[in-house]
Amino acid sequence: MNIATLQYNTKNAQFGITTTPGRQSIQQPQATVDIRQPKAAMNISSTPGVLAIDQSQAWADMDRKHIFQRIREAAAEGRQKAIEGTGRRAMEGRELADIHKGGNAIVAQAARHSMRNYETGLTWIPSHGSVKINYQPGDVNIDVQARKVENNTRANKPVISYQPGDVSFQLKQYPSIDFQVVNKTI
Incomplete structure (x- = not known):
């Protein structure tokens, strides 16, 4: 027997997809830098130290004196010797004037004049503490005024x-x- 049958073929739809990727670029420009640092104001004032050294006593101990000091000392010594000499002559004159009272004034005076007295001893030249030192320290004042950064x-x-x-x-x-349509025989 012949039977008519229906035969069918199907084709599915086909899709195509085309893509173009997106593009992104990011650029970061460097920052505009404007920084200024004004100089600090600085003021320095100082008072110098004062050192005074007096070594006149040390020079005098070594007999290296200034001429004015030698003249003063010689004048003072001459005045003293003149006073002593005047006193001694007055005393000797009284002794001689009192010769009638007894005693041997001329012999006593001769004995006194024949003896000399010398001083000896050990001394340090110059003597300890003969150099005088005086120091007044100086002073330094520093004044600084910092300035802010301008950013x-x-x-x-x-x-x-x-x-x-x-x-x-x-x-x-x-x-x-x-x-x-297809005929099929069964």
Whole structure:
């Protein structure tokens, strides 16, 4: 027996997708730097120290005296010797005037004049403490006035460039259905 049958073929639709990726670029410009540091104001004032050294006593101990000091000392010694000599002569004159009272005044005076007295001893030249030192320390005043930093730095905005991507769809194959009638014998 012949039976008519229906035979069909189908084709699915085919889609194509094409994409273009998006592009993004970011650039960050460097900051604009403007920093200034004014110099600090500084004032320094000083008073110098004073050192005084007096060594006149040490020089005098070594018998190296200034001529004016030698003249003063010689004049003082001469005056003293003159006073002593005047007193001694007056005393000897009284002794001689009182010779009638007894005693041997001439012999006593001769004995006194024949004896000399010398002083000897050990001394340090120059003597201890003969150099006088006086020091007045100086002073230093420092006045510093710091100045603030002037900071005018600016950050720059980033440069952003964006190109969007694209997606496109295409139909590569249309869907279809084919029908055929086929006779079959059973």
